[in-house]
Amino acid sequence: MRLDTILRVCAKLFIPFIFVFGLYVQLHGDYGPGGGFQAGVIIAAGVFLYAIIYGLSAAQRAVPKGLVEFMVPMGVLIFAGTGIYSFVVDTNYLDYNNLAHGDAVEGQHWGIFLVEIGVLVTVASTMIAIFYAFAGRGRQ
Amino acid sequence: METVINMEALINMVLLTLLALITLGIIRVRNLFAVVVLTGAYSFLMASVMIVLDAVDVAMTEASVGAGISTVLALSALYLTKTEEAPPRYTAALPLFVVIGTGAVLIYGTYGLPHFGMADTPMNTGVGADYLARNYQETGVPNVVTSVLASYRGFDTLGETTVIFTAGIGVLLLLKRFRQEG
Amino acid sequence: MSIVNEIIANYNYWITIFLMLSGLYIVVAKSNMIKTLLGLAVFQTSVYLLYLSPGKILGGTPPILEKGIEVYSNPLPHVLILTAIVVGVATLALGLALVVRINEAYGTIEEDEITAIVDREDHAE
Numbered sequence: 553m554r555l556d557t558i559l560r561v562c563a564k565l566f567i568p569f570i571f572v573f574g575l576y577v578q579l580h581g582d583y584g585p586g587g588g589f590q591a592g593v594i595i596a597a598g599v600f601l602y603a604i605i606y607g608l609s610a611a612q613r614a615v616p617k618g619l620v621e622f623m624v625p626m627g628v629l630i631f632a633g634t635g636i637y638s639f640v641v642d643t644n645y646l647d648y649n650n651l652a653h654g655d656a657v658e659g660q661h662w663g664i665f666l667v668e669i670g671v672l673v674t675v676a677s678t679m680i681a682i683f684y685a686f687a688g689r690g691r692q
Numbered sequence: 693m694e695t696v697i698n699m700e701a702l703i704n705m706v707l708l709t710l711l712a713l714i715t716l717g718i719i720r721v722r723n724l725f726a727v728v729v730l731t732g733a734y735s736f737l738m739a740s741v742m743i744v745l746d747a748v749d750v751a752m753t754e755a756s757v758g759a760g761i762s763t764v765l766a767l768s769a770l771y772l773t774k775t776e777e778a779p780p781r782y783t784a785a786l787p788l789f790v791v792i793g794t795g796a797v798l799i800y801g802t803y804g805l806p807h808f809g810m811a812d813t814p815m816n817t818g819v820g821a822d823y824l825a826r827n828y829q830e831t832g833v834p835n836v837v838t839s840v841l842a843s844y845r846g847f848d849t850l851g852e853t854t855v856i857f858t859a860g861i862g863v864l865l866l867l868k869r870f871r872q873e874g
Numbered sequence: 875m876s877i878v879n880e881i882i883a884n885y886n887y888w889i890t891i892f893l894m895l896s897g898l899y900i901v902v903a904k905s906n907m908i909k910t911l912l913g914l915a916v917f918q919t920s921v922y923l924l925y926l927s928p929g930k931i932l933g934g935t936p937p938i939l940e941k942g943i944e945v946y947s948n949p950l951p952h953v954l955i956l957t958a959i960v961v962g963v964a965t966l967a968l969g970l971a972l973v974v975r976i977n978e979a980y981g982t983i984e985e986d987e988i989t990a991i992v993d994r995e996d997h998a999e
Contacts, residue, residue: 577752589960678857777904809932
């Protein structure tokens, strides 16, 4: 795989667009199809492509293992933390009406945005961590 | 009553028939590489069916997850194990009997279900219609799926995220080599 | 009601049941563990179809609000299935990881061969 020029050039061309598309799907999720789950999977697929074409060690230099394993619980914490914050600003758990201090629609926008970020982080990092685990196992 | 064939329903039926044919392939083929590739094709067809059924968010997820991630994961598992299924040792009579019996009961059950594409079923007039009516005033987000996912059913999504997290931890515990770096 | 209408009205359910039974057949009849897991995945996708089919309204559009459109399909099944797909792949990965470990321990991924090995070890003790 390492000497395959066409694959390497094409992958290099595609990978930035995959990440941009992932971010578009994430941030445009309020207005079109998309959201944290899809964006997380698309970003993870970009990392998979890089790892398959350029090798696992190159991918782990770009996206370190430790960072990925740190992000797995981080996403759940962002999600649950949004819930706790909305609990503190005098409404119920995961009720975003008062997040923007008064304006309910604005609060809902913020709540949905933060929660989707949490989902994105969890899904993308879990998928990458699973792939690293499978790819790093090696045949016995 | 006059027979009117709706175009949406027709496309839906053609795609579903292809889906059933691919499933027969998945059952019969014994080379596991071929089975994984067939599963990828199955997922893309399933995504097309979902677009016809108006579930665009779900179709996007199925195309990226089913055809992308799970194919890669299944291939990496095949690399670590074996790629050929052993020939069957027992006759398939008993499983076929169980399956056909279950199928007969389920098909009998479909006669009590609402017909395809109707708007006045209990499912489509209940909480789903309520979300559609309330959504824009309350959240200002045009995509109802996103707002229901993150706001109205936030607890549900929190639970699902936790399940993904737990599954990830499980895979790391099973497969990661903790002693030597590799 | 004519027979064609009857078929159109129920075709989604029939194919759903066919996929469900194919998954069930693979799980029950095949002894290869990776094939069994893929059969479970087929079973799972049939459930997606079971949820999404009744939520479709003929003539409706996807549930993304837009001026001038009156009929939308039901968004609730979409939400439920969207999360189920991603959870499904995470649990599939967990199952595959177990299969990899089983292969390392026993050298095979066929269920009946593993049963034979375990029986032999029990008798040896």
